[in-house]
Amino acid sequence: MTRPTPRIGHATVVLATVVYGILLIPILMVIATSFTAQPFPTLPKTIDLQWYGELMSDGQIHGTLITSFIVALVSSIIAAAIGIVSAFGFVRYEFPYKQTISTAMLLPLIISPIITGVAILQFTSRVGINTGYPTLILGHSVLVFPYAFLIIRSALSSFDSTLEDASVVMGATPAASFVNVTLPMIAPAVFSAVLVSFLVSFGEFTATQFLVSADATTVPVIIYTMMRTGVTPTITALATVLVVIMTLVGVISEAVN
Amino acid sequence: MFRSVPVVDTFRDRLPATIHVLFGIGFIALFLLLPIALLVINSLNFGGELLENYRIALSDVYLRAIFNSLFIAAVTTPILLLLAFFVSYFIIFQTERTRLMLGLVLLPMWIAYIIRYLGIQLFLYPNGPVVSVFDTNFGLLFSTAGVVLGLVSGFLPFAVLPIYNSLSGVDRDLIDASSVMGATRLSTIRHVMVPLSIPGFVTAGLLVFILSAGAFLAPDILGGPSDLMIANMIERSYSEIFDINLAAALAVIYTGILLTLLVAFNSYLNIGEVLSDV
Amino acid sequence: MLEVQNLRKEYGDLVAVDDISFELESGEFATLLGPSGCGKSTTLHSIAGLVEPTGGNMLLDGVDVTNKPPYERNVGLVFQSKALFPHMTVAENVSYGLRMNGFDEETIERRVSEYLELVEMETHATHQPDELSGGQQQRVSLARALAYEPEILLLDEPLTGLDRVLRERMRNEIIKIHDAVDVTTLYVTHDQQEALAMSDRVIVLSDGRVQQIAEPEKLYHRPENPFVAEFIGKSTQFSGSIESTDPTLLQNGARTVHVESPEATQGTEHTAYVRPESIEVTTEPDETAPNSFSGTVVHSEYLGNRTEMEVELSDGTVVDAVADAVPDVTNGDRVTVQFEPSEVIVL
Numbered sequence: 001m002t003r004p005t006p007r008i009g010h011a012t013v014v015l016a017t018v019v020y021g022i023l024l025i026p027i028l029m030v031i032a033t034s035f036t037a038q039p040f041p042t043l044p045k046t047i048d049l050q051w052y053g054e055l056m057s058d059g060q061i062h063g064t065l066i067t068s069f070i071v072a073l074v075s076s077i078i079a080a081a082i083g084i085v086s087a088f089g090f091v092r093y094e095f096p097y098k099q100t101i102s103t104a105m106l107l108p109l110i111i112s113p114i115i116t117g118v119a120i121l122q123f124t125s126r127v128g129i130n131t132g133y134p135t136l137i138l139g140h141s142v143l144v145f146p147y148a149f150l151i152i153r154s155a156l157s158s159f160d161s162t163l164e165d166a167s168v169v170m171g172a173t174p175a176a177s178f179v180n181v182t183l184p185m186i187a188p189a190v191f192s193a194v195l196v197s198f199l200v201s202f203g204e205f206t207a208t209q210f211l212v213s214a215d216a217t218t219v220p221v222i223i224y225t226m227m228r229t230g231v232t233p234t235i236t237a238l239a240t241v242l243v244v245i246m247t248l249v250g251v252i253s254e255a256v257n
Numbered sequence: 258m259f260r261s262v263p264v265v266d267t268f269r270d271r272l273p274a275t276i277h278v279l280f281g282i283g284f285i286a287l288f289l290l291l292p293i294a295l296l297v298i299n300s301l302n303f304g305g306e307l308l309e310n311y312r313i314a315l316s317d318v319y320l321r322a323i324f325n326s327l328f329i330a331a332v333t334t335p336i337l338l339l340l341a342f343f344v345s346y347f348i349i350f351q352t353e354r355t356r357l358m359l360g361l362v363l364l365p366m367w368i369a370y371i372i373r374y375l376g377i378q379l380f381l382y383p384n385g386p387v388v389s390v391f392d393t394n395f396g397l398l399f400s401t402a403g404v405v406l407g408l409v410s411g412f413l414p415f416a417v418l419p420i421y422n423s424l425s426g427v428d429r430d431l432i433d434a435s436s437v438m439g440a441t442r443l444s445t446i447r448h449v450m451v452p453l454s455i456p457g458f459v460t461a462g463l464l465v466f467i468l469s470a471g472a473f474l475a476p477d478i479l480g481g482p483s484d485l486m487i488a489n490m491i492e493r494s495y496s497e498i499f500d501i502n503l504a505a506a507l508a509v510i511y512t513g514i515l516l517t518l519l520v521a522f523n524s525y526l527n528i529g530e531v532l533s534d535v
Numbered sequence: 536m537l538e539v540q541n542l543r544k545e546y547g548d549l550v551a552v553d554d555i556s557f558e559l560e561s562g563e564f565a566t567l568l569g570p571s572g573c574g575k576s577t578t579l580h581s582i583a584g585l586v587e588p589t590g591g592n593m594l595l596d597g598v599d600v601t602n603k604p605p606y607e608r609n610v611g612l613v614f615q616s617k618a619l620f621p622h623m624t625v626a627e628n629v630s631y632g633l634r635m636n637g638f639d640e641e642t643i644e645r646r647v648s649e650y651l652e653l654v655e656m657e658t659h660a661t662h663q664p665d666e667l668s669g670g671q672q673q674r675v676s677l678a679r680a681l682a683y684e685p686e687i688l689l690l691d692e693p694l695t696g697l698d699r700v701l702r703e704r705m706r707n708e709i710i711k712i713h714d715a716v717d718v719t720t721l722y723v724t725h726d727q728q729e730a731l732a733m734s735d736r737v738i739v740l741s742d743g744r745v746q747q748i749a750e751p752e753k754l755y756h757r758p759e760n761p762f763v764a765e766f767i768g769k770s771t772q773f774s775g776s777i778e779s780t781d782p783t784l785l786q787n788g789a790r791t792v793h794v795e796s797p798e799a800t801q802g803t804e805h806t807a808y809v810r811p812e813s814i815e816v817t818t819e820p821d822e823t824a825p826n827s828f829s830g831t832v833v834h835s836e837y838l839g840n841r842t843e844m845e846v847e848l849s850d851g852t853v854v855d856a857v858a859d860a861v862p863d864v865t866n867g868d869r870v871t872v873q874f875e876p877s878e879v880i881v882l
Binding site: 008012015016019020022023024025026027028029030033040041042043082083085086087089090101104105107108110111112113114115116118119120122123126138141142145149199202203204205206209210220223224227231235236239242243246247249250254 | 279280281282284285288289290291292293295296299340343344347351360361362364365366367368369370371372373374375376377378379380382384385386406409410413414467470471472473474478487488491492495496501504505508511512515519
C-alpha cells in the first residue's frame with residue numbers, strides 16, 4: 001500500500017505550528033523563565049541558575065518533594081494491587097449489573113476531582129482520619145484507581161486464558177498458575193499502570209488542596225500557593241524540576257509498553 | 258465450538274467469583290461512594306427546609322456559574338474536536354515522523370495542569386513575550402477566552418487519543434478508493450474519514466465535555482472574576498464560606514446534570530462499551 | 536484405564552453432551568469423531584477437568600476423578616491453539632509440568648531432553664515459542680504434555696491450521712510417539728480420514744450422543760446406524776421395503792435390490808448402503824449379476840490414483856462409484872452399474 005506523499009500547504013504548516021504551540025509553549029515558558037536573572041519570570045537573556053540554588057537550600061520544598069513522591073508511590077501501588085484483583089473479576093467472570101459497576105469503578109474520572117476531594121475530606125474528618133499523609137494516600141488511591149484499573153483490565157482481556165488452562169492441567173494450582181503464567185505476562189501493563197498512576201498523583205491539585213495538612217503538603221499545592229502570593233522564578237524552577245521528573249516517568253512508562 | 262458456548266461452568270468458576278470483584282467494588286464503595294452519599298445527605302437540610310441549600314445553589318451567582326460551566330464546556334468541546342481531528346490527520350497523513358509528532362502531542366499529558374496553566378500565564382503576562390511583541394495580550398488573560406484557551410491546551414491530548422485511534426483504523430483502501438473515484442481531499446475527509454471515525458469523536462467529545470465542565474484550575478488561574486465555574490463555586494463555598502452543605506448541594510446538582518447528559522447520550526450510544534475500550 | 540459413565544453437560548438450555556459412555560484400554564489410541572457441535576471437545580475438556588459435568592462419572596485408572604480439579608488429575612492435554620507460554624523458552628515450557636509437580640532438578644533436566652528428543656526439537660530448547668513454525672510448536676506442545684508422564688494423553692484437534700502435507704506428516708509422528716511412549720491416548724477430530732488412519736478404535740459422536748464405538752474397519756464396512764453409515768465414507772443409498780426374503784429383495788421404487796440381511800423381515804423399511812468401491816461401472820455388463828442397473832455418467836474426476844464417478848440412473852438416483860486409474864468411459868456414456876448383494880450394508 002503506498003502512502004500518499006505529504007503535500008503540505010502553507011495553511012497546514014501555520015495551523016500545525018499554532019496547535020503544537022498551544023500544547024508546548026506553556027511548558028517551554030516555564031522551563032525558560034526558570035533560568036532568568038531577573039527577580040520575576042521573564043525570558044532569560046543569559047542562563048542564571050540562582051533560582052535552582054534557592055530551591056536546593058529550601059528545606060521546606062525538599063520535604064514537599066518527598067511527600068509528593070511518597071504519596072504518589074504508595075497510592076499507585078495500592079491502586080495497581082486493587083486494580084489487578086478487580087480487573088481479574090471483570091475479565092473472567094460474569095455477574096449482574098456488570099456494566100453499571102464497571103462505570104462506578106471509573107467514577108473518580110467522571111466526576112470532577114473537586115467533588116472527590118470535598119467528599120473524601122468530609123468523610124475522613126467524620127471518621128476521625130487526620131489530614132496529611134492518611135488523607136492524601138487514601139484520596140490519591142481513589143483518584144488514580146480508575147487509571148490503573150483501565151490499563152490492567154485492557155491487558156488482562158487480551159491475555160489468552162487457555163494458557164492458564166494449560167497450566168492447571170499440568171498440575172499447577174490456580175494460585176501457582178497466576179504467579180507463573182498470568183502475572184509475568186501482564187507485568188508490563190501493571191508496571192505501566194503504576195507509572196501512569198504515579199504521574200496522575202504527582203501532579204494532582206484540585207482534590208489534593210483539601211487533603212493536605214500543615215506538615216504534609218504536595219508540590220502542586222505549594223506551587224499554587226506561591227502563585228497566589230506572587231510568581232517568582234523559584235516557582236518556575238520548582239515547576240521545571242517537576243517537568244523533568246514527570247517527563248522521565250512518562251517516557252519510561254511508554255518504553256515499557 | 259467449545260469457546261462459543263458461554264463459559265459459565267468452567268473450572269475457573271469453581272473459585273468464589275465474587276471475591277475478586279468485591280475487592281475493587283468494596284474499595285470504591287467504601288472510600289468514594291460512601292463519602293459521596295454522605296455528601297448528598299449533607300446537601301439536604303434535615304433540620305429546616307429540606308431543599309434550602311438547593312434553593313441557594315440555584316440562585317444568582319451559583320446559577321450563573323452552572324450555566325457558565327455548561328456554556329464553556331459547550332464552546333470548548335467543538336474546538337477541541339476540530340483541532341484534535343486536524344492534528345490526527347496531520348500526524349497520520351501529512352508527516353513522516355509519526356511517532357515523534359504523536360509523542361509531542363501526548364507529552365503534555367504527563368505534565369501537571371497547574372504547570373501548564375502557569376506557563377500560559379507567563380506567556381501572556383505584561384512582561385511576557387506576547388505583550389512585548391504585540392503590545393497586547395489579545396484579551397486572553399483573566400478572561401473567558403483565556404479559560405477556553407487553557408482548557409484547549411490542557412485537554413487537547415485527551416481529545417487526540419480516541420480520534421487518532423479511530424482515524425488510523427480507517428481502512429486505507431477505502432481512502433484510496435475515494436481518491437481514485439475522483440473525490441478531493443476535503444471530500445474524502447467529509448464523506449469517508451469523518452463518518453468512519455465517529456466512535457472516536459464521540460469518545461473524545463464526551464471526555465472533554467466532562468473534563469471541561471468540571472474544570473477547576475483553568476478558570477481559577479486563567480479566568481476573570483465572572484468566569485467562575487461550578488468547581489470554583491464548590492471550592493469557595495467550602496473553604497471561604499465554610500458552608501459544606503451548600504458545597505454538597507452544588508456538587509449534587511453538577512453530578513446530576515452530568516449523569517443526565519450521560520444517560521441521554523447512552524440511549525444514543527452505549528457508553529459502557531465506549532469506556533471499556535478506553 | 537479410562538471409564539466415562541453417562542457423561543452429561545448442559546449449558547443452560549443447551550445440551551452439549553447428552554449421555555456419553557465409553558471405556559479405554561491402557562495404551563489404546565482412541566478418537567472422538569464427529570461433526571461440529573457433537574460434544575467431542577466438551578467431553579475431552581471434561582476429562583481434563585476444565586469443564587464441570589452436569590452429570591455422570593469419570594474414572595481414571597479406577598479412581599473417580601469426576602470432582603477433582605485438573606491439577607489433581609494426572610492428564611496431559613495438547614490444545615488446539617498449542618497454548619505454549621510465550622514468556623518461557625521451549626525447554627522451560629516442557630519442564631513446566633515437572634516443576635509444578637515437584638520433581639527434582641536432575642529428573643527435570645533428564646525428562647526435558649528425553650522428550651524434546653522424542654519430538655525432534657532438542658536443538659530448539661532455548662528458543663522462544665514465537666520463533667517456531669506451527670508444526671514445531673505443536674511438537675513442543677506434545678513434549679510438554681508428555682514430560683510429566685500422565686496417565687492419559689488428550690489431544691484437542693491438534694492438527695487444525697496445518698497444511699495437508701504437514702498434517703499427514705504430523706499424524707504419523709503422533710502415532711510413532713504414541714507407540715514409543717505407550718500412553719493411553721484420546722484424540723479429538725472432525726476429520727474422519729485422520730480418525731480412521733490413526734485409531735485403534737473410534738468413538739463416533741453426534742448431538743452429544745455416542746453413535747458407535749468400533750475399530751475403523753468395522754465402522755466403514757459395518758456401520759450400526761444411518762448416521763455412521765452416512766458420516767463415514769461415501770455411499771449410495773437405496774431405501775425401500777423388504778419384498779421377500781431368501782433371496783432378500785428390497786424394493787426401491789421400481790428397482791429391486793438384492794441384499795444379504797439375516798434380520799430383514801418381509802414388509803419392514805430399510806435403507807441399503809453401497810460403498811463406491813463395491814460398485815463396478817462397466818459397458819459390458821455381466822448378465823448374471825443380481826444387481827445391475829443402467830445409467831449415464833454425469834461426472835468423472837480423475838484423481839491420479841483413481842477416478843471418482845457419478846452415474847445417474849433412470850429414476851434420477853446418483854451413484855457414487857470409484858474406478859482404478861484411467862476409466863474407459865466419459866461423461867455422457869451409457870453404462871451399467873453392478874454390485875454384489877454381499878457388499879450391501881442394510882440398516
